[in-house]
Amino acid sequence: MWHKQKFSGVSSQIIWRKEDKVNIIVCLKQVPDTETQIKIGSDGVSIASDDVKWVMNPYDEFGVEEALRLKTKFGGEVTVVGLGPKRVTESIRTSLAMGADKGILICDDALEGSDTLAVAKAIAAAIKEVEYDLIFTGQRGVDDDLGLVGASVAEMLNIPQVSLAIKVDAAEDGKSIKVSRPVEGETLVIETSLPALVTTQKGLNEPRYASLPGIMKAKKKPLAEKTLSDLGLDAAEFGLGARKVKILGLTPPPARGEGKIIEGESPQDKAAELARLLHEEAKVF
């Protein structure tokens, strides 16, 4: 944290002094690109992953960007924590190329099929080994759309959470933050002491692209891989068998009825026919 300090006798001069820093963790997940067609796998309880293009969860990019902006202002270290198979390394490297300092990948076959609480337990265990003031997670993964991991990690670390941030202002002393969060019809500003966890959404910032020098530098940045036993966790508490929410089956979205193309000579005729159908058939007004 940079701190304004006036030296006695030199009243016109303000010296910026580096006091303590704000260390930030960003949690990262890899998800299918949003343009991906989702197909249900042959087991009926998971998706077919053969044609999937994996990308960093779009909401997590906002967390990386916000962390880098705060780092520029206050100093400190940005650590990216990812969980999943080896391919997740690629997304962690992307965030290192954007400017994050180091990465941790929690990677263990026993994690396959874990539910939210188990995933959060592993992430919280990895975070406990790092010094942190602030944690960012995406407001939800655009895969299972649950939006539970952030709150669960905060609970396991016993720190407050503020969800759906569109603005984060850190106090000059680095001890608290004010977070703007829209709810239906209003925007709240919520103040919390640090450490805290904030979930991010679109509107918070415009994530930067990794620069070429950034990409070169990222190759040399530390990226540690941890198994569950490295984190002191019991593999039996993870995976499909430990799920509290059981997937009975996946289905394609319910089919919609056959649509009608409105016929008519002119746009005015079509508009008149559409209005009639919406009133008489669909009865929406």
Added chain:
Amino acid sequence: MAQGVWTIAEQREGELRKITYEMVSEGRRLADALGQELTTVLLGSDIKDKAAELAKYGADKVIVASDPRLEPYTTDAYVAVISELVKAGDPGILILGASVQGKDLAARLAARLNVGMAQDCTALAIEDGNLVATRPIYAGKAYAKLTYENSFPQMATARPNVMSIIAPDESRTAEIVDASFSLADDALKTKVVEVTKDVSGKVDLTEADKIVSGGRGMKGPENYKILEDLADLLGASVGASRSAVDAGWRPHTDQVGQTGKVVSPTLYIACGISGAIQHLAGMSTSKVIVAINKDADAPIFQKADYGVVADLFAVVPALTEEIKKYL
């Protein structure tokens, strides 16, 4: 043994929100399927006078937690109080509305209670005495059917506008009890320091009954006036596609799609929206979908109940005039 269905009421500044009635109604249906009691928990400051209202929609019992520190909502305070009440009351099922507040609360509450949670469900049912939740994943590109394993209460939130509201029975009454809870000040780390009301007065997209949405075909921010005129007439909210938001024509809060808002209105009118897969994912649970686009091959027509292949700049103002004749 865990028994009974609980719902959590949502209020703002002392007024019950629509989602509260949706959840009490759905809770009633689940409780009837189980042959058990429905309890609704109502939290706020000096809020007891709203309890009788909940009875009319099906609550058998209303637990009222009144405390100045429960107004306005904060995650800390609500989770602390509700988790204590749930541990004491031991319900079999706990459901909340998947509003912004409800999702925030449910996520942290599930972690505190160490139970499984199904967020943003579009259907809830009882099978073999257990809650079975159906929810869209990949923003509706697939649906997952879920149940719970050694996890009580079985917890879920339901998407706004999906659960139908029971016709209120004015003569119905409920047992109204004051909650006993302890709320330590040092458990409260977050504080609402400012509230800014949205000046448009429009209903948020996630709760809107009707939405008029515009995409790249709108050609520029100045042209949204014709959508706003139609929306004003219908009492609708105005949405936008990702390309319109990325172009800076509309605010981020208006974006409908997989990386924006997932909406479920009665009527969705898509104007000049081609229907990228990530947009379709965000609105395909709408009940009636209208597409207006001059490109007959636009993918949006495959989701539309009513398609108009024509120039939206001619159709939309004409539609506004035609609808006026029916109102």
